[in-house]
Amino acid sequence: MPRFGDDVWNLGVAGFAGNRYASEFLIDFKSLDHPVRREAAREFLFWRLNTRPGRGPLPSISTVAAEWWNLRCFFRFLDTEHGGLRLDAVTQPVLDAYLAHCRSEGLLASSVRHRLQVISRLHLAAQNVVTDALVINPWNGRPLTRVIGVEPTRKHENETPRIPPNVIGPLVQAALFYVRTAAKDILNARTELTELEASTEGIRGLSLNRLEHYLQSLADDGRGVPVVDEVGRQVHLAGAPAYTYIMRKSGAGRGVAGGVYDERIDRALELLGPEPGGMDTPISPHPQTGLPWRDRFSPAAVPHEERLLRTSCYILIAYLSGMRDSEVKELRDGCHFTERSADAVVVRHKVRSQLVKGGRGTTESWVVIEPVAEAIDVLQQLPHRDALFCRPVTRDRYSTVSANRMNENLNKFRAHCTRIGFPVPDVDGEPWNLTTRQFRRTVAWHIAHRPYGTVAGMIQYKHLSVAMFEGYAGTSASGFRAEVTAEEALARLADVVERYEDFKAGVRSSAPGGTRTDNEFARVQQELHDFPGRVVDERRLHAMLKTSAHTLHIGTLKPSRQRDGCGA
Structure with missing residues (x-):
């Protein structure tokens, strides 16, 4: 564990999420030029790591690491735009200038809020940051959403967009194809490439005979000469002979030899034609067409396809x-x-x-x-x-x-x-x-x-x-069960809102209990004065209909859950 006086704190030893780089949890106080800045930052981050905000839990390691970045941004602004102004000398006009500076960088409102949030917390920690404390109460304690000029997000509202069905459908099908069909070929290509890399370690000098033998074997098998495919690192060379791969594959050399070797490869290309990729790993047929799902692999294509395969695995697991x-x-x-x-x-x-x-x-x-x-x-x-x-x-x-x-x-x-x-x-x-x-x-x-x-x-x-x-x-x-429950509540509310719109249009329910529902809708309509020609507050309407959503379930009542295969 890092100690308070260390120049570098590695917060990653406290446990960090696997979806973050280890470098994101390194706090290097030496990156701050002025010793007062370093000590103030050290005292502030120590306070954050050990102080619970209100009744909540201690902030996560990821949160504190992110605040270190936002703190450095604020210090950099004070150093470059205000001549190294101390925190205890910061005034409200300086903070307003910093807000304008953040907006000028084209940041999203959420990013601007994070930049300003660390300033508010600097003020809260003023008694614990004895080296250089922020005395002024930023924006006189106003909520940052009002300072930035954005609407506050409703509590518990999930703003993450849902992937549309016409997008997630083919995406999952493609991921399944990669895992069930393409994976075998990609893994075999990795094995072939590993064996090729190991074999090249024993190549010494050049051998025209080995090159001739390899090119003749391509002709005997009815194959073309390997050429650089579009996955190659030098895309502008796509279609040109893969000289390095040919020399290594044939055992004729470890790299481009030039001269008679290149001439012999060029002549073979004219006679046999090109073969993109050129590796030996066979390609499986695509289940939709029966044709190979891709051209043969090239050495550069193997890590490229591995990256796509790893991504397809992520899609299936996460979704x-x-x-x-x-x-x-x-x-x-x-x-x-x-x-x-x-x-x-x-x-x-x-x-x-x-x-x-x-x-x-x-x-x-x-x-x-x-x-x-x-x-x-x-x-x-x-x-x-x-x-x-x-x-x-x-x-x-x-x-x-x-x-x-x-x-x-x-x-x-x-x-x-x-x-x-x-x-x-x-x-x-x-x-x-x-x-x-x-x-x-x-x-x-x-x-x-x-x-x-x-x-x-x-x-x-x-x-x-x-x-x-x-x-x-x-x-x-x-938390996944809670997320599904929240989505079900939103679905019920959407059904109730739709039923309410039908009620306003004159549609009345004939189902058992429908009279009670219609009476509830009539009460809501009367209280909101929701009549033709009048616009009502949508949030208030939804809030009033939420009570009905808890007890009203619109749809077909199935006689038995056993028909779903779920058991009694």
């Missing part, structure tokens, strides 16, 4: 388990296991991970369905250490995929879906921007509204509802 991004990123070797039900009839797939939010790193289990188990099995065969989600980098071969990088990978996969036969349509004329948070929100909404068969019949949400919501998957601490 079909209800786990948070941080919990998915904490999956490690051996996380998947099976258990039989009490009657030994049903075999349930389970995964074990770290419950990060609210759980403070506790281990929990989720019950999942078979596609999730298949995705985990594929991940365990991809290059990794203990964490299943990682990415190769130059200095550190294995590195966790951060949330921002995964968002980038998700949108690249969405764009790639068209190339493999699962086009994802645009929404309102624009490609849908996928984020990691959207999957949990979307599956909670689908389970609450039960639109069965949305994903082309390949995944049935009724099955997910039984596995994920009715007591089998996730824990109460994971």
Whole structure:
């Protein structure tokens, strides 16, 4: 654990989410030039780590690490725009200038709020920051939403957008295709590439005979000469002979030899024609066309396809388990296991991970369905250490995929879906921007509204509802049950609002209990004066109808739950 006087605090040792880079939890006080700034920052962050805001819990490590960044931004503004002004000399006009400065950077309202929030907390910590305290009460204590000029978000309202059905459908189908069909080819290509890299270590000098023998073998097998494909690092060379790969594959040399070697390769290309990629791994047929789903692999295409495969595994796990991004990123070797039900009839797939939010790193289990188990099995065969989600980098071969990088990978996969036969349509004329948070929100909404068969019949949400919501998957601490319950409440409210609009149009209910419902609607209409030609407050209308939503369930009453296959 870091000590108070250390120049660098590594907060990551206190436990950080697997979807964040370790560097995000390093606090380097040496990055602040002035010693007064360093000591003030040290005292403030110590106060944040050890002080509960009101009756709430201590702030998370991620929150404190983010505040370090926002604190540095404020200090940088004071140093560059106000000549290194001390905190105890800051005035309200200086804070107003900082607000204008944040807006000039084009930040979102939420980002501006975070920038200003650290200033408010500096004032709260004034008695504990003895080196240089912020004496002035920022904006006289006004709520930051009013200072910024945005509408406050209603409590418990989930603003994460749901992925539209016409987007999630082909996206899940493409992910299933990658896990069930393409994964075998990609893993075989990785094995071939690893063996090739190992074989090149023993190559010494040049051998024209080996090159001739390799080119003759291509002709005998009816294959073309390997050329650089569009996945190559030098895209402008696409279609040119893959000189380095040919020399290594044939054992003729470890790199481009030039001269007679290049001339011999060029002459073979004229005779045999090109073959994009050139690796030997066979390509499986696409289930829709019966044709190979891609050209042969090239060395550069292997890590590219591995990245797409890892992203497809993420889609299936995040969407079909209800786990948070941080919990998915904490999956490690051996996380998947099976258990039989009490009657030994049903075999349930389970995964074990770290419950990060609210759980403070506790281990929990989720019950999942078979596609999730298949995705985990594929991940365990991809290059990794203990964490299943990682990415190769130059200095550190294995590195966790951060949330921002995964968002980038998700949108690249969405764009790639068209190339493999699962086009994802645009929404309102624009490609849908996928984020990691959207999957949990979307599956909670689908389970609450039960639109069965949305994903082309390949995944049935009724099955997910039984596995994920009715007591089998996730824990109460994971919060997924609460999210589904909240979505169900919104669905009921939407039904009641629609029924109320019908009532205003003159439609009366003939069902048992309909008179009581109509009387309740009449009371609401009279109290709000909701009559033609008058505009009522929508929020107030919804608030009044919420009471009815708790007891009124509009729809067809099924005679028995056993017809759903759920048991009595």
